[in-house]
Amino acid sequence: MQMNLATAAGAFQKDGDAFQAGSNLSQAAGDKHDMRHDALFERVSARLKAQVGPDVFASWFGRLKLHSTSKSVVRLSVPTTFLKSWINNRYLDLITQIFQQEDAEILKVEILVRTATRGARPVSQEEALPQATETTPATPARRPTSAQSVASVAATTVASVQRPTQAPLFGSPLDQRYTFDSFVEGSSNRVALAAARTIAEAGAGAVRFNPLFIHSSVGLGKTHLLQAIAIQALQSARAPRVVYLTAEYFMWRFATAIRDNDALSLKESLRNIDLLVIDDMQFLQGKSIQHEFCHLLNMLLDSAKQVVVAADRAPWELESLDSRVRSRLQGGVAIEMDGPDYDMRLEMLKRRLDCARQDDTSLDIPGDILSHVARNVTASGRELEGAFNQLLFRRSFEPQLSIERVDELLGHLVNAGEPRRVRIEDIQRVVAKHYNVSRQELVSNRRTRVIVKPRQIAMYLSKTLTPRSFPEIGRRFGGRDHTTVLHAVRKIEELISGDTKLSHEIELLKRLINE
Numbered sequence: 001m002q003m004n005l006a007t008a009a010g011a012f013q014k015d016g017d018a019f020q021a022g023s024n025l026s027q028a029a030g031d032k033h034d035m036r037h038d039a040l041f042e043r044v045s046a047r048l049k050a051q052v053g054p055d056v057f058a059s060w061f062g063r064l065k066l067h068s069t070s071k072s073v074v075r076l077s078v079p080t081t082f083l084k085s086w087i088n089n090r091y092l093d094l095i096t097q098i099f100q101q102e103d104a105e106i107l108k109v110e111i112l113v114r115t116a117t118r119g120a121r122p123v124s125q126e127e128a129l130p131q132a133t134e135t136t137p138a139t140p141a142r143r144p145t146s147a148q149s150v151a152s153v154a155a156t157t158v159a160s161v162q163r164p165t166q167a168p169l170f171g172s173p174l175d176q177r178y179t180f181d182s183f184v185e186g187s188s189n190r191v192a193l194a195a196a197r198t199i200a201e202a203g204a205g206a207v208r209f210n211p212l213f214i215h216s217s218v219g220l221g222k223t224h225l226l227q228a229i230a231i232q233a234l235q236s237a238r239a240p241r242v243v244y245l246t247a248e249y250f251m252w253r254f255a256t257a258i259r260d261n262d263a264l265s266l267k268e269s270l271r272n273i274d275l276l277v278i279d280d281m282q283f284l285q286g287k288s289i290q291h292e293f294c295h296l297l298n299m300l301l302d303s304a305k306q307v308v309v310a311a312d313r314a315p316w317e318l319e320s321l322d323s324r325v326r327s328r329l330q331g332g333v334a335i336e337m338d339g340p341d342y343d344m345r346l347e348m349l350k351r352r353l354d355c356a357r358q359d360d361t362s363l364d365i366p367g368d369i370l371s372h373v374a375r376n377v378t379a380s381g382r383e384l385e386g387a388f389n390q391l392l393f394r395r396s397f398e399p400q401l402s403i404e405r406v407d408e409l410l411g412h413l414v415n416a417g418e419p420r421r422v423r424i425e426d427i428q429r430v431v432a433k434h435y436n437v438s439r440q441e442l443v444s445n446r447r448t449r450v451i452v453k454p455r456q457i458a459m460y461l462s463k464t465l466t467p468r469s470f471p472e473i474g475r476r477f478g479g480r481d482h483t484t485v486l487h488a489v490r491k492i493e494e495l496i497s498g499d500t501k502l503s504h505e506i507e508l509l510k511r512l513i514n515e
């Protein structure tokens, strides 16, 4: 699972690279900024970085570029509509202020979307599509018309926060503790959080990423984030009709409706929702249920209603799903979340303690114990929650918990779920050595049999031994498409099932890699 700061920052910047070439061209064609302005931009960037901190800067401003300048207007460009909207909403005043401190003549700063600025024509929000993330496949996003803007969703509630005048539809219960306020932000989830907030707040002019697909391994906050979207949307003045469901609940509800001959009215009630939030998508099963879901998805997306989905894997890896559902889910934006780092884990524990203190003000867990737990319980938010509950429970009859005692109590959680991290480079090195080829050959374009098979085995091992996504593995093998990796993994799986020699060979390679 990899959504570290660099990839998070890169996630919305895919077209940035495409622009690089364009930018040179446009400069050759006489872009209106000179060395003086470049230096000004550099100074402003440095001050901005100092002000917002390197993490935030890397996430949101890493690909901010100077586009053009006139006497009083500075135009900056970013690769995606999402970034433009984000910066406009949150940082434009600050950026303008810094520019003005550097050059008092500057009156205005404008942010443009880069791909669209290539032709020197700033595009409107409606024209610019949200760009795919690094984990988004090439399938082009559908382009809703401006009249279909998700930003224009109107409103009612469905789940637990209901407007009294509206009859509720249906939904899984929302946990009111799962809010944006209680969600700890960090480099591993910054992009997902930003996208989630944008959808929940979606006012006029909001950017559309539809469907938004959030994926991560277990316990990393998908449910928390999805519920936060639903809760916040329900609180908004626009009062959208929100349905939050787990895939299992959807299945159960549809199966019951079909059994009771009530499917029509259920479908009718779902027609009018504005925001559909579906959790644990990997559990959606059954041909007819998937057919219904596909129908609902098509209907909502076609009428530009927002859909948010979470699963434990990327949309194209949801192999049990009907290909039409999968394809529709791939048409939006997929964002992967990674595990929390130490600072995030510590912050999660502190927030939990603050929360617990609201019920019992005498509660206290010393800072050194909290940081010890944050350092050692690394697997996921869920393990951390378990560790915290253990501490709280124990503390009531063992008030003086020592670090040693904490280790004893939490032994089963320490480093749980985190086997030694295997790196793709290690896999490539071991496989290359074993098959007597070079690492360069493994990642090259050569398609001779002696290279292709080891390459496929290395890809297979990368998928099974690391949490990397198909696109990421593809990139690490010479920039190949994710479908090539998928094909390799399937091929090797198939071969292993009928070829004992190969299966032993792979077991041996696994042992060598893990040594």
Ligand SMILES: Nc1ncnc2c1ncn2[C@@H]1O[C@H](COP(=O)(O)OP(=O)(O)OP(=O)(O)O)[C@@H](O)[C@H]1O
Pocket (backbone or CB within 6 Å): 182, 183, 184, 185, 189, 216, 217, 218, 219, 220, 221, 222, 223, 224, 225, 280, 312, 340, 348, 380, 381, 382, 385
């Ligand atoms: N960034 C975060 N900030 C605060 N709490 C978090 C964060 N990430 C995870 N948690 C907490 O960790 C616990 C597990 O998170 P959650 O249930 O949302 O994970 P999940 O990704 O949906 O897992 P699963 O795949 O098993 O459904 C929850 O109590 C959640 O509040």
